[in-house]
Amino acid sequence: MVGVVGLQAALAAPPAPQSPRKQVPAKVVSLRVLPAGPTLRGAGAAVRFLAMAKYADGVERDVTALAEPALSDPKVAEVGPGGRVIAKADGETLLRARFGGYNAQTRVKVIQADKPRPFSFAREVGGILTKKGCNNSDCHGGVKGQGGLKLSVNSTQPKDDYHYIVKGGVFQVLTTESGGPVLPRIDPKDPEKSLLLLKPSMQVPHGGGQRFAKRSADYDRLLAWVRQGAPFGEESTEAAVRTESVEVLPGETILDASSSQQLIVLAKLSDGTVEDVTAEASYTVSDIHVARVSAEGLATAMQPGETAVVVRAAGHAVSQMVSVVSKPVPDYPAVKSHNYIDDHILLKLRKLNIVPSALATDSEFLRRVCLDLTGTLPPPARVREFLASKNPRKRELLIDALLDSPEFVEFWTFRLGEILRYRARSTQLMKDTHLYGEWIRESVAANKPFDQMVRERIAAEGYAGPSRYYYELRFLAEPPEIIAEQTRLFLGRRIECARCHNHPFESWSQDQFWGLAAFYGSMVDLRNTVMDDSVVTDVPEAAAKVIHPRTKKTVQPRFLDGTALAKEAQDDPRRKLAEWVTAHPYFAETLANRAWDWFFGRGIVEPVDDFRSTNPATHPELLAALAKDIREHGYDLKYLMKLIVSSRTYQTSGIPNETNRGDRTNWSHVVPKALEAAVLLDAVATVTGVREQLGEMPLQSRAIEICPDMVESKFLEAYGRNDRATLPEAKPQPGLVQALHMITGPTYTTKMLDDGGRIDRMARSGVSNRQAIEDLYLTALARFPERAEIEQLDTLMRSASSRKEAIFNLMWALVSSRGFAYRH
């Protein structure tokens, strides 16, 4: 252990918190003190505390400044400036708070109060570099650093940082050797001439500008460190106390307008103690219009909404959602919950003073659920029947009918085909075209548990359908590409950055990445005849190995936690990988999140495959509950889908109210979602009554049955179908190309003018304007027209020069509307 006398003395005392609250609601229902049961270690160790009062509206508010703190044993600790509890002597004491007629307390334990806190490079030096933004990914934390100095983002790799600062050199992607000029950033002979001090204090030119002033507290701390001989400190010993995680208190943060909340950032150490690093943390707010956070961690409300606050400290990064609520809603309505999904959603809406929209009408629900479950518009006869039905269970019965329909199988073969990247010509052999797609289809038709599907694909071998996934034309795909995609798709994590370097934001290392990639290191392509049936299997002794790009050594398969694949399993590594992936907690939450996205157009974590500490879930408890549920129901996709579409949340209207108009993240109303290109094309064909000729495919083929490399289609390209060459990134968005295609392209006009099409048939049948309007509304929008709509459209149709033109104008108005091209 290396002690650095004087460093702690240089610690700047945090400023006193501002008044956290101007007004609080009258009714308090509970009180608690945070952090719960902290253990402090070392002389002068201190921790801030919070007193949080829960009110009748469900919101918990910061009442620290009003809470009258007291300690049961003043010999053990004292309450100092800034609401900090400061250790004095070994022992235990109770910290008590009182507010609103409630008492709360927490135990505070102090150990080794007579010993100075051991020095840690990561904590002391890394903390300054993090707080001052020196190791941001756009500065020295970039892949190759900046200006010849490479630092790990947020000091996640302190040994590397120490090396580059004290020894010099630049990180190289393809070798373990340092590159560039070997220029130490410290000068032990003349510490004040150290570049580590000269540059950020702008005594010499610095591209990153001034990060701290000469003689500032941070300057002095770094100078003291250099003068002490620039030790690495505690981490260099076996008894090192590591920071295992960072926690931001009080957790869920809800602010009234113009109020504040002190955030406390605690480093949880490997010896069970905690350290208050609130002052050493950096705070980044994603939406500064909603809230701002001071350098001392004080969050202040700006306007109603939600924002993520990313907190970086002590080699870790975490995020915290901060919500600013609107003014209280008088007579907040009671909203009936359909299932536990609604419990979570409604609870948060209530806290945020957001009232959910009304339940969707039967028409709204019918069209929505048909498109979401089958990608198919409901036929007019079924619309009439459903709307006329008085059966109180009709929505449930409809959901069951749709889940059992062949259209469900077709649509979810398409949907899963998108993310599982089913391509027609994956192996360059035409006869292989349907193998993979049929495996998806059969899996959907049999409602195969999703974890089983994933295991089958990861461990796919032989000539079986899922084995075709591994081909990229003639050859098997490369292990790094495969594992990056598998991890993203099934575990929701993007670790591909770690292929070339340690992940810049997360704690994924290059070794972890290549350890996972090595599970594919023995996968081989076996062919009996040139370009004939190719077989996938694992033959460790005959395959090319996975070589670490930096160390140039063969990499052995290792799971993310570093556990090596057991020797007896190395003959069949992908099977073990498949079991590990589907048993990992990430797997269930990723599936739950993706399923949520399928039905709501946005994940609880968004993007759906980018879970990370700096990208928080909007409803973490709901996500956890869904993950637990799907796991307990054997990864039954139909169960999950039924659960979601049966919820009040899914069945909420898309028409916003005064309280939820600006809400995009709490599912207070359904947000319109553009139809996928293939679904839209099928819908256009249905409404116009003219099938789309897709290449040379049979005319009855639907666009959702077609792979991107099977048939070219200007419509599908214009409307942004996924090419499936990579995982889909973008969601359908309207654009100029689509508008131009609608007006000048052949799809709409050719179909509408087609002899034998719906317009032609209606014109020849002598149907009245009212009937035509009603039929087309039912077909395109799954609802009856309103009286005002009938009157306006009737007038429009009467102005036409021919019957065909009249119906053409009517249909054009419908199919070019947002109401048609979106699912509401």
Place this chain on the structure above:
Amino acid sequence: MIDRLSRLALSAAAVFLVFPANGQDRTDPNPPEPQIVTLYPEAGQVGTTWQAEVTGKNLEGVRTVWFPEPGLAGTVVKSEEIKPEKAPAPGAVVERTFKVTLRMEARPTAGTGIRFLRLVSSLGLSNAIQFRLHAGPVTSEPEEKHSTPAEAPLLQLPSVVNGRIAKPGETDWYAFDAAAGQELVFDAIASREAAALGFHQQLTIHRIGASWFDPARPLRLAFSADVRGEVIVQNRDPRDRSGNWIRLKHRFAKTGRYYLEVGSLFGQGGPDKIYQILVADASQAETPGFWQQHPWQERSFVRRLGNEHTRALHARTLAIEEPAPPAPSAVGADAASGGGVRSSAVAQIPLDARAEAAVENEPNDTDAQALTAQLPAILEGTIDRESDVDVFRFQVARGQKLAFELETVDAVPSEFNPRFEVFDSKGLEVVSNLARTKEFKDSKSVYLLAVEAKVVATFEQEGQYTLRIRDVTKRAGSPRFRYRLMIRPQIPHVGNVLVETRTRANEDATLDPWRVNLRPGQARKLNLTVDHEEGFFQPANMMALQVEGLPPGVTALTGSSNPSLASRFSGPPMEKPERYQPARQDLTVVLDASPSAAVTDLPVTIRLVARTFVQGKPGPSFALGELPIMVVASNGGSK
């Protein structure tokens, strides 16, 4: 006189003759060849007559239907030229297209299976085209459109139906009735010619069922995604009876009416997209016989192994016992090579020893449970469950040259991928049938593996060896994964002989070139590739070729190159190819028609006969194959 000349020429097998690539043609250097493109229908019933239609090129003056096999007869009913829809561009080479109507007869003696026909026209003999003979009734699709369930004709089972996907996007529908619990087999066969053009037929079984959206929509019960039965047409030898064949089996849960939809990949269609469907109860389904390929199968998983097989090898060589085993070396096993000088305590296996079967007895997954076999032997067993391994043990003399041959008649790669490895007493692998080829992808090397049906190796160390056999994948196993692994002494012999007669660079490589049309004063070249198996390619060994039955005025001259180790695949090299590949010798036969050669009315079948010479001693003669040849009048007529 002619026969004597040809024999003289053939006995000088090492003579080198240099000819231009397209042969020496003293008249028209690039004469048009009659070519059949389609035959419809491609199936008929034994004991009946039927009308068929041929389309093709350069069929002017077509007059005779020629069958190489007995029991078949045919007459040309009508021939008409099809005028092109568009006038050809000035200067463009125009090949005249014909439609020929035939009357076909399959006598009761014709038997069932795949047969061939050729047409004789003014320009000579056409390529061969396949058709099939069935014992039961054969029908053709109706003239009327039948692209929906409502239009589908009802099939009586069993049923053989000829049809074609006449235009892009077309699907043909057929109705049939099935009983609850009944399993039916649906075969769809695309013609060899359509398959060569990339046609892939598809089968879908439907029932009419209820969808919330459409109560009358067909509901898919089964689809032919797995086209593993298909044989890629890559060999131009018409005796390879290949084409695209897919099989769909389905057991029906309910009694009722069902529908069979015949379609094609990506909606392919056109007049040449010809198919047959065979629908039968699973207990009565016939096997279309696609595995009855080339008459000589040296490295196929479906050849029958046994003492008959060994005798067939001896018939293509002269058996001479090795004088002595080689000296031991550090290497466990190596390729077939020359003999050594030291003796072994274990006796070499006599070349004429009979192989006995050694049948596995489970459990035999470990070395301790290994079944001991006496060589030569045929190891028999089944990889009948996941991760099943069968272990055998055998004794080998020093210097023993062994051949390992695998037979898996019921299931072949890619379904069953048998992998065997032989280990010495120290547990080191000395030989396996897993061959590895290095290729390059984006300037990085990647490996392609293959399980081989035949491997040869020389065991330099005397002792006991352990053989483990399993499926190369980890999770495959089936009662159909039966194998027979023959281990025998190597028999140096002449193996497969590939004949090509292509004369024009732009000739469709997938169409049969196994016929020769000569004009008086013209010469043409036959290219032969001869496989030298199991160490036959030693300097003292050779093979001579003889052509028998030449028509008057036609002579044959032969020449050959030196044997060499050559990759079986064009492209990157295989590791240790000597274990997995034969040596190859290119041989040339020039057929030369004198200016006075008599024009032939009908094809004359010539025989290619080989004779081996082992260590300077003459061995047996054996037939390599037959080839029809015609001498055609220079003016385009036969006379």
